[in-house]
Amino acid sequence: MxxxxxxxxxxxxxxxxxxxxxxxxxxxxxxxxxxxxxxxxxxxxxxxxxxxxxxxxxxxxxxxxxxxxxxxxxxxxxxxxxxxxxxxxxxxxxxxxxxxxxxxxxxxxxxxxxxxxxxxxxxxxxxxxxxxxxxxxxxxxxxxxxxxxxxxxxxxxxxxxxxxxxxxxxxxxxxxxxxxxxxxxxxxxxxxxxxxxxxxxxxxxxxxxxxxxxxxxxxxxxxxxxxxxxxxxxGRSVVLTVDRPPAQPGEVALDIKNLTVLGERGTPMLDGLDLAVRAGEIVGLAGVEGNGQTELARAVLGTVTPASGSIDMGGVAVTGRDPYRRIVAGLGYIPEDRGRDGLAADFTVAENLVLNQYRDKPLSHRGVVDAAAVRTLADKAIADFDIRTRGPGELVSALSGGNQQKVVIAREFSRPRSVLVAAQPTRGVDVGAIEFIHRRLVAERDAGTAVLLISAELDEILALSDRIAVIHNGQIVGVLAPDTPREIIGQLMAGHRPADPAPAS
Structure with missing residues (x-):
């Protein structure tokens, strides 16, 4: 044809x-x-x-x-x-x-x-x-x-x-x-x-x-x-590499110990997983999809209940807390599936931009949402994150997939946080937006946020991570330096353990 x-x-x-x-x-x-x-x-x-x-x-x-x-x-x-x-x-x-x-x-x-x-x-x-x-x-x-x-x-x-x-x-x-x-x-x-x-x-x-x-x-x-x-x-030159200074990690901000999460049929999706992320560093989670990444992200958010193990944020146990209390405690969360977990399709762009903070000042007074304050925040986020929309009143379902992702990113980056879980943050977005999101993730790290980056793109993991944790069958099978050869990382992702993988400090 x-x-x-x-x-x-x-x-x-x-x-x-x-x-x-x-x-x-x-x-x-x-x-x-x-x-x-x-x-x-x-x-x-x-x-x-x-x-x-x-x-x-x-x-x-x-x-x-x-x-x-x-x-x-x-x-x-x-x-x-x-x-x-x-x-x-x-x-x-x-x-x-x-x-x-x-x-x-x-x-x-x-x-x-x-x-x-x-x-x-x-x-x-x-x-x-x-x-x-x-x-x-x-x-x-x-x-x-x-x-x-x-x-x-x-x-x-x-x-x-x-x-x-x-x-x-x-x-x-x-x-x-x-x-x-x-x-x-x-x-x-x-x-x-x-x-x-x-x-x-x-x-x-x-x-x-x-x-x-x-x-x-x-x-x-x-x-x-x-x-x-x-x-x-x-329409402009784009920097395709990530320029970032060395990390200055601080105390452990996200501490996951012996975490076990069971699937619908009782099989372990996470099997005694241990992982720590320090303030001021990006830990990239590398692995073939389906090895527990989704369950780990949801366990940190609090939408799945672990069978055993603990999750601490800043030294405070949050394992039994609901998602809202974790967000109030300083958790930012970019879900891997924006359509199912990140957006309310029948809500406007502005409403989606404040989903996790509409109860807080200055957006709410005595339980009543201030529409003008929401509009002001939405206008700024639309401009700052280059969200291509006909306005804050447009339904988010009318946006392209990449612009829907920008709404999620803008919402999570528009409030203070101490821990950020970013699952597939650049999925479905263009190269200009990828450049912007990568810069913002590095800026989050440099501002002292502990960033757990979950990505199916090994190039992204290598470009952004200060340490790389490899997950296989629900367990961390290695924590490596970012200059570890791709071949070694790939072998660990496939479940093969090289003789001497270079550990991260």
């Missing part, structure tokens, strides 16, 4: 999300779309998939103008899409999810045998191993994404749109996905690949279009440097 976009514009009132966008995707090509949060990437893809109708402009497929009024129209035209936030029904099987909207029916009932065969055929054709009977909510996120891809490919698909496909994947899962994309294009399919991650774009793209504030500002090549691509995205 050859897809051409001519002058495509989408207006929401006076706001132009996309402004006269021109784009050509050739058959068998990986065409990457780069842009900072709020640049118009998802809006453009939603027009190509029939979720939104353009205000003006046209879409051509193989030289013929088409009008895509619904996803059904897009699917009929040969366009599939894997959304940034998966559209799966958790309790349904893989086969049932794949046939949603195009159900196989035999004598008035769902024909599950045909649906199973269809999943297996598409899986085998494109190298996407799936069990059609598996329940989706029980699958790892990388496998759930495979389900979404098989769902998109189960019809006659000539062009596949992947919107931020690696945002929640581990490095091995990313490598697997890139291999899948190569298989797809080798069969003649076109792929539109949207990502903030420059290394991935350079690795997989044939050509690159850069959007900024709804306009095409550059046509780039994967041979261009990361610095050049980053500058095109944000």
């Amino acid at each position: 050859r897809l051409e976009v001519q002058g495509l514009t989408k207006a929401f009132g006076s706001f132009l999300a996309d402004d006269s966008v021109d784009l050509v995707v050739e058959p068998g090509q990986v065409h990457a779309i780069l842009g900072e949060n709020g640049a118009g990437k998802s809006t453009l893809m939603n027009m190509l998939y029939g979720i939104l109708e353009p205000t003006s402009g046209q879409i051509l497929i193989d030289g013929e103008p088409v009008r895509l009024r619904s996803p059904g129209d897009a699917i009929a035209a040969g366009i599939g899409m894997v959304h940034q936030h998966f559209k799966l029904v958790g309790p349904f099987s893989v086969a049932d999810n794949v046939q949603l909207g195009r159900e196989h029916v035999k004598r008035g009932s769902l024909d599950r045998a045909t649906a199973r065969r269809a999943v297996l055929e598409v899986s085998e054709q494109y190298g996407l191993a799936l069990d059609p009977d598996a329940i989706c909510e029980e699958l790892p996120v990388g496998v759930q994404q495979r389900v979404e891809i098989v769902k998109a490919l189960s019809g006659k698909t000539d062009l596949l749109i992947l919107d931020e496909p690696t945002a929640v994947l581990t490095p091995p899962e990313v490598a697997e996905l890139l291999g899948i994309i190569r298989n797809l294009t080798a069969s003649g399919m076109s792929v539109i690949f949207i990502s903030h991650k420059l290394k991935e774009v350079k690795a997989i793209a044939d050509t690159i279009t850069v959007l900024r504030r709804g306009k095409v500002v550059a046509e780039a090549s994967p041979d261009d440097s990361e610095a050049e691509l980053a500058a095109a995205m944000v």
Whole structure:
């Protein structure tokens, strides 16, 4: 399929999300779309998939103008899409999810045998191993994404749109996905690949279009440097390395001892874990996702109850305290899943910015929230953190994923704290925002905050950490210096213990 976009514009009132966008995707090509949060990437893809109708402009497929009024129209035209936030029904099987909207029916009932065969055929054709009977909510996120891809490919698909496909994947899962994309294009399919991650774009793209504030500002090549691509995205030079002075650690501010947390089936998710974070240092927690990182973060916040062990903040036991009391005691918390744990989707941007402090002065007087004070704080946070929104009264659910993350970051950095748990703080944000968040994390450290950084990005752990704690099977299997070779860290993450890992002081 050859897809051409001519002058495509989408207006929401006076706001132009996309402004006269021109784009050509050739058959068998990986065409990457780069842009900072709020640049118009998802809006453009939603027009190509029939979720939104353009205000003006046209879409051509193989030289013929088409009008895509619904996803059904897009699917009929040969366009599939894997959304940034998966559209799966958790309790349904893989086969049932794949046939949603195009159900196989035999004598008035769902024909599950045909649906199973269809999943297996598409899986085998494109190298996407799936069990059609598996329940989706029980699958790892990388496998759930495979389900979404098989769902998109189960019809006659000539062009596949992947919107931020690696945002929640581990490095091995990313490598697997890139291999899948190569298989797809080798069969003649076109792929539109949207990502903030420059290394991935350079690795997989044939050509690159850069959007900024709804306009095409550059046509780039994967041979261009990361610095050049980053500058095109944000309109200025971006520092891709973290400049930080040596840490000056103080007393232990977060002390976790012998912590055990059980899963739903009684199996240990954390198994006697010990970890200490001192004031004025960043401890990075490195590990393959699913080895207890989520449970550790939630145990520190107080949303899961440990089976045993203790958590102290500043020498005070907080193990039995609820999350609000821990926040009052000085805990800041950036959750790994902003949609589930970080935001109230039906609240405004301003309301989300004060979720953990609306009861405090000057935002509240005698139990009554001061709307003017909330508005003042929100206006400042929006400006300070470059949150791309139509105003503090806009619903947070209307923002792009990256700007939703900025709301969470702004809320946690807008009040005093002594301990900060930052779980996947840069997930889904653009390079300019990553640069800003990294600077703020270092500034927090230098101001004396104890920072526990949990990230699936080993590059981020290496760039920011003063010590690196490696977690495997719910235990800390090594605490290392930040200059430890990646190979040693990787071996520990996989559960192999090198002979002499360099301990951190």
